Amino acid sequence: MDITTVLKKEKLNKEDIVFLLGRTAQDELDQLYSAAYAVKKEWVGNVDYYRGLLEFSNRCIKNCCYCGIRRGNTEVERFDTPKEDIVAMARWCYEQQYGSVTLQSGERQDPAFIDYIEELLREIKKIGGGALGITLCVGEQTKETYRRWYDAGAHRYLLRIESSNPKLYATLHPQDGHHRWEVRKACLDSLAEIGYQVGTGVMIGLPGQTLEDLAEDVLFYQKQNIAMIGMGPYVAHHNTPLGKKVCEDGLDTPKARAERLRSSVNMVAVTRLFLKDVNIAATTAMQTLHPFGREMALKAGANILMPLVTLPQFRTQYQLYDNKPCLEDGKEECRNCLSSRVASVGDTVGWGQWGDSPHYFNNLK
């Protein structure tokens, strides 16, 4: 196979996707990324949108083997952000013309949490007469809960499938009946049925993950008719079962980390080439593995940035993985830093716009 020929194809098949994901030579990568950037320009424009990211609580009932705020990590001090503070942060995002906010926390399913989110959504919705787009990212819930939150004003929901391969998923989660791939998948279906713009994504460079798996992930996005994609490299966290194992097995070397970053940028590029009109995030995890990781993602087809708005005193307590960047920065610094990153790749910022995924409206299959 030859990359120039593959990139000229009207429609990529699974074999092409595997081939593109596996490219490592710099000249081939340059071709891949510039083809993906051209598709981004044509289908979604070289305008990048901001979602102010509010990580408002690190309490979580789950125990995912890779995650630093898993229930079993007793080193972490748990926090909740008072509702007034969250609303004030959302108002700040509105004033900064961020266009939309993402509310993220660990997973909880108790009635108090469900009510809290519902009230919070109604409060945020009042800002600017409903001017802010709201994305929720608070885990697996019943369809009824998803509907209540939709009715209260959330219109986008992020829930990563982590891997479209149920066997690989099982190796990343405790087998206690509370971490089931089928449930995660059913949640994605419920969200779509209710009318949310649905986002999902995977971690890249997981132990045991193959290029085939990653190609299946891209096909999964298509099959689920996903509008928004957030994915990034797996990054070890020292006090998690998976992080410890990866370190013990000698799989967390600088070389391995560089490979995980390259695979992640390749995934962004291939996803852009294959799905064309979806929103794709340049995630913080990319920047964790390389100072210019987010720029690389933007140049390879990503069009969404999520500046941290989380209160500085809570940032260190919301570490899903080690070496998370921006812990010392305030929300103003995150705003300015990301704006210069956008300008450095030749894009502009879609200030004050929701920046909905055109896919949701084009509904291309």
Ligand code: 5AD
């Ligand atoms: N490395 C990279 N991503 C992680 N996430 C959780 N832990 C890690 C990690 N160690 C991601 C998962 C989850 C999202 C909120 O963060 O994909 O869905």
Ligand code: SF4
């Ligand atoms: Fe909880 Fe999400 Fe971390 Fe899993 S990945 S432990 S659900 S915060």
